[in-house]
Amino acid sequence: MRSYFWVGCLTKFSNVALIAYSEILLKSDAVRKRLEDLLVKQIRLRLKLDGLNFWRIRKEGGRIYILGENPEEICRSVLKVFGVDFSASALETETGQEEIVENSLKLAEKILGENESFAVRARRVGKHPYTSKDLEVKIGSTILKKLGESKSLKVNLENPDKTIFVEAREKKAYIYSKIFRGWGGLPVGSQGRLLIFLGNNVKTALAGWLMMKRGVFPIPFYLNQTNKDEEDFRFAKTLKDYISQPNLKVYVAPFKKILDSIPQNINSNLKTLLIQRLAVKVGCKLANLKKALGIVLGVSLDPKPTQTLRLLSYLEDASTLPIFHPLIGFEKKEIEDLRLKLNFPENLTKKTFFDFSPPENYNGITDEKLKNFEEKIDVEKLVEKIVNEVKVVKI
C-alpha cells in the first residue's frame, strides 16, 4: 500500500508538509520545549479534527515535518493553529548537492510557465560540503540551462513570478515553492484563559481573536438580553475554528429579567451605566469560577469625545479583574480590514445579546448616586443570581 502511495506522491512532487514557527523559538530550553510540545499537540488534534491521514509528526531545528497522505491539505489545515508562521508542501530528499539540484529542476519543470521569471532561495542548517549560495547558483544555472530556452525563463531576484525554496538540514533537504501563510502568534492556551465578552457586534469576536492569537484560551460569554432562546453563536463558532478541539463551551447568562427589575423611572444615563457595570461584575464572577485571569471587551474609541474612556473608568471601578481592550488603539477602518482579512461574519441584526456602549452623556451621574443605587438594588446579590443561572452550550 505505502509504496503505491509514494509513487502517487512523487507525481505530485511533494511528500511532506513542512511547518515553520518562530516566536516560540526561545533561549530557555524548558519553556521552548513546553511551547513546542503544545504546538505539535494542537497541530495533531487539528489534523484529526479535519479528518486528514498522517503517520508521523517530527520536530527538528525549528521546523515541524508531517508525513501524511496529502501534504497540501495538511498545510492548509494547520493554518488556523496559532504559532504557525507558514506551511509548505515540500519534497524531502537526501542532502547531496546533486540530488537537491536534480529535484529542484523537477520542481521547476512542474511550476514554471512560459516567459516566467524565477528565483532560488536556499538556506542551510548543519554541515554540508556546499554553501547556500553554492546551491542557489547551481540550481539557478541548471534550470536556465535545461529549461531557460524552451520556456523563455529569466531570473528575477527582486520580484520573481515563482520562487524555489531549498532548505538543507542536517539529515534531509526540503524543496518547495508554494508557501501558505499562517497567523504566527502563540499556541492557544499557553498564556492561560480569559473570558471573552461576545455580543452582536463582530468587534467582540475580533477582540477575542487577537487575544487568542497571543496564546489565550477563550471562555466565550454572552448575556442574552431578550426572552428568546434563538441564540446565534456565530462569533463563538468562528473563534472555535482557531482552537484544536471538537467542542467549545459557551456560557450564556439570562440578562433580561435583571434588566427588567431595574426601575424605569431613574435617570437613563445612570441606568445605562448601572447595566454596563452589572455586566462586568457578572463577567468577573464567572471568570473567577472558570479560572480566567481577566475579561476581554471589543470596545474601541469612537469619535464621540471622552464618552467611551469615561465608560471604561466606570467599568474598571466595577471590575475585580483586568479588562483587556485589544482594539483600543485600532482605527474604525483597521477593524473592518481585520474583519475582512479574517473573513469573520457580519454583526448580528437581532440585538439578542448585550453589547457595551457608553451612555448618551454623563449628566446627572455622580459616584455617590451610582453607589447608592447599586446598594439599593443589591447588585452583588443580582450578580450572584445571574451567575447561578448561566447555562452552558456546547458548540
Place this chain on the structure above:
Amino acid sequence: MRSYFWVGCLTKFSNVALIAYSEILLKSDAVRKRLEDLLVKQIRLRLKLDGLNFWRIRKEGGRIYILGENPEEICRSVLKVFGVDFSASALETETGQEEIVENSLKLAEKILGENESFAVRARRVGKHPYTSKDLEVKIGSTILKKLGESKSLKVNLENPDKTIFVEAREKKAYIYSKIFRGWGGLPVGSQGRLLIFLGNNVKTALAGWLMMKRGVFPIPFYLNQTNKDEEDFRFAKTLKDYISQPNLKVYVAPFKKILDSIPQNINSNLKTLLIQRLAVKVGCKLANLKKALGIVLGVSLDPKPTQTLRLLSYLEDASTLPIFHPLIGFEKKEIEDLRLKLNFPENLTKKTFFDFSPPENYNGITDEKLKNFEEKIDVEKLVEKIVNEVKVVKI
C-alpha cells in the same frame, strides 16, 4: 507682492493645500463641529510651529483648504496631525468643465513621463451640468489626444503610473495628482487625557502613540530608577511631534530611593511584584492629579507562559484607574514593523527608567504575603512621598 507670488504658484501648478479627513464626519452636527474645530485648530498650530506662511484656512464639505505660500510644505506639515487622512497640493479652479479639463491637461503635461500609464478619478459634490464620469472621460480623452502620441501614454485604470484626481465642489474644483498619506485617527485631546508610562523600551512610546491616534492627550510619565539626572526623553519627544504644541510637560518620579528602601532579604519574585504594583499606584495617583482617565502601558504578551497575564492581574488589583495595553494583541513582529513605519527611536541602552516586567515566576507569592508586606512598608505613604517629589520637565 501677492500677484507676483501667484505667478510663481501657477508655474508650480498648485495654489492650495487640500486636507481630507473622514472619521469625524459624524451624523451629529454638534459633535462633528466640535471635532472639526479641534482639527482645524491643531492644523493651524502645527503650521505655525513649523514656521509656514498661510493666509486662510477654509472648511467645506468634509475638506479643509489652506491657502499659503508653499502648498506642498503645508501638506507635509499637517501629516502628523491626527485626524488627517491625506493631504494634496492642488490647483483650485472654477467649476466649469472646460476650465477643469484645460487645467487637468496642464497637470498631465507636467507630471506624465514618456511611456507612462495614467488614470483620471473624478468626484463631484453639489450641482454641476456634468457627472463625474463625464469629467473622467473628457479629461482622459483630451490628455490622450493632446499628449498621447508624443509621450506614448496609455490609460490604465487598475494600476496606473500616475493618477489625476479631480474634485468638483459647489463653488470650486480641485485638481491634484500626488497624495500625502496621514495617519487618520481622531484629533489629539478629543478623548481626554491618559497617563503614558514611558521607559527604556520603545514599546512604551508605541503604546502611547496608538492611544494618541485615537484622540488621547498624553501625560508622559517616567520613573527614574537611578541616581543620575542624565535622562534621555527621546520617547516623550517623539510623541510630542504628534501634538501641535510648542512644549509638552514630562513628569519624572524619583524611584531609586524607594527601591533601595525595600528590604533586600525578601523573596525576589515578591519584591519584583511589589515594585511593579508600587509603580502603578504612583501612576494612578499622578493621573488623578492631572485629570487623566487612566494609564497606558507598553506591555505585550511574550511567549513565557502566563507570566505576563498574571502580572497584569496584580497590576489591576493595585490600580484605581483603567489600565490600557494597546499592544496586548500585537505580535512581536507587528510591534517592530510599527516602530519602523513610524521611524521611532531604538530602545534606550542605559536602563535609566523603570519598565514593567513580570517576575521570574510566582513561587512563594500569595495575596496575603503581598498585602502584609505592602502594609508593612506602608505603600500608600511611599506613593504619596514619590508623587510629591515628581519633577516637571518641559520638552
